[in-house]
Amino acid sequence: MISIIIPTYNEKDNIGTLLGDVSHVLENRNQKYEIVVVDDSSPDGTADVVSKIIKKNKNIRLLVRDKKEGLGAAYKFAIPKAKGDLILEMDADFSHNPKYLPDFIDASKNADIVIGSRKIAGGKRKDSLKRRIFPAIGSFLFRVVGCPVKDPTSGYRLYKKEITEKIDFENLPDDYSFQVAVLFEAKALGASFLEIPIDFEKRMSGQTKYTNRDLFGNIRVLWSVLFRRKH
Numbered sequence: 001m002i003s004i005i006i007p008t009y010n011e012k013d014n015i016g017t018l019l020g021d022v023s024h025v026l027e028n029r030n031q032k033y034e035i036v037v038v039d040d041s042s043p044d045g046t047a048d049v050v051s052k053i054i055k056k057n058k059n060i061r062l063l064v065r066d067k068k069e070g071l072g073a074a075y076k077f078a079i080p081k082a083k084g085d086l087i088l089e090m091d092a093d094f095s096h097n098p099k100y101l102p103d104f105i106d107a108s109k110n111a112d113i114v115i116g117s118r119k120i121a122g123g124k125r126k127d128s129l130k131r132r133i134f135p136a137i138g139s140f141l142f143r144v145v146g147c148p149v150k151d152p153t154s155g156y157r158l159y160k161k162e163i164t165e166k167i168d169f170e171n172l173p174d175d176y177s178f179q180v181a182v183l184f185e186a187k188a189l190g191a192s193f194l195e196i197p198i199d200f201e202k203r204m205s206g207q208t209k210y211t212n213r214d215l216f217g218n219i220r221v222l223w224s225v226l227f228r229r230k231h
């Protein structure tokens with residue numbers, strides 16, 4: 001079984017369509033699945049939209065948290081609760097096209113962690129210059145300090161459950177830099193990695209939650225890897 005974890009904060013105009021599309025892709029493949037939406041009590045009523053859909057699709061679960069604590073915090077909370085032997089992370093805003101889900105499942109036969117990559121042949125990122133330039137510099141620096149993949153900030157990724165069970169999530173960051181930090185942690189545990197190309201699209205509806213402050217989270221991780229401190 002695969003567990004698809006989708007963190008949401010104010011994604012009411014995306015989440016309904018996305019849940020339909022994800023279910024459709026997986027059912028077409030006869031893939032056993034659950035979708036776990038982790039909502040931080042979005043003021044726009046995202047959770048209400050999900051609750052209505054759950055009545056018709058028992059493969060969907062909703063975890064509601066009291067307040068917005070960051071993308072990393074949402075994953076740290078939800079990953080240990082996933083029931084699947086494969087655990088996939090994806091955004092709610094259609095930047096991560098569900099059409100790639102079968103590619104992740106196929107690739108999981110050959111690695112513990114599969115990254116949907118915008119930095120390998122066939123991968124693309126349709127995004128603003130600011131959102132391309134800093135990750136490009138960041139990815140280069142992360143490579144220099146031993147990062148196992150070319151696109152470490154990609155949030156479209158799959159883990160085998162066994163590897164998540166070895167990771168000490170408590171010590172990982174609550175913000176977006178969780179994504180990079182978890183790779184270094186998994187590398188230290190001997191995980192194997194594979195990147196598959198994805199075309200990263202612009203969010204379909206709603207506002208970004210990513211702020212300039214979030215850039216510093218990644219710098220902190222880089223720093224801690226360099227000096228082998230805990231995050």
Ligand SMILES: Nc1nc2c(ncn2[C@@H]2O[C@H](COP(=O)(O)OP(=O)(O)OP(=O)(O)O)[C@@H](O)[C@H]2O)c(=O)[nH]1
Pocket residue numbers: 006007008009010011038039040068069070071074090091092093095202203207208209210
């Ligand atoms: N539960 C929860 N989800 C979050 C939080 N921050 C972001 N998200 C979700 O994480 C995913 C990624 O956030 P985005 O705002 O799309 O970040 P981004 O992809 O870097 O930015 P854009 O796509 O340019 O808007 C989306 O599904 C968000 O709703 C949070 O604090 N809590």
Ligand SMILES: [Mg+2]
Pocket residue numbers: 091093095203
């Ligand atoms: Mg996004």
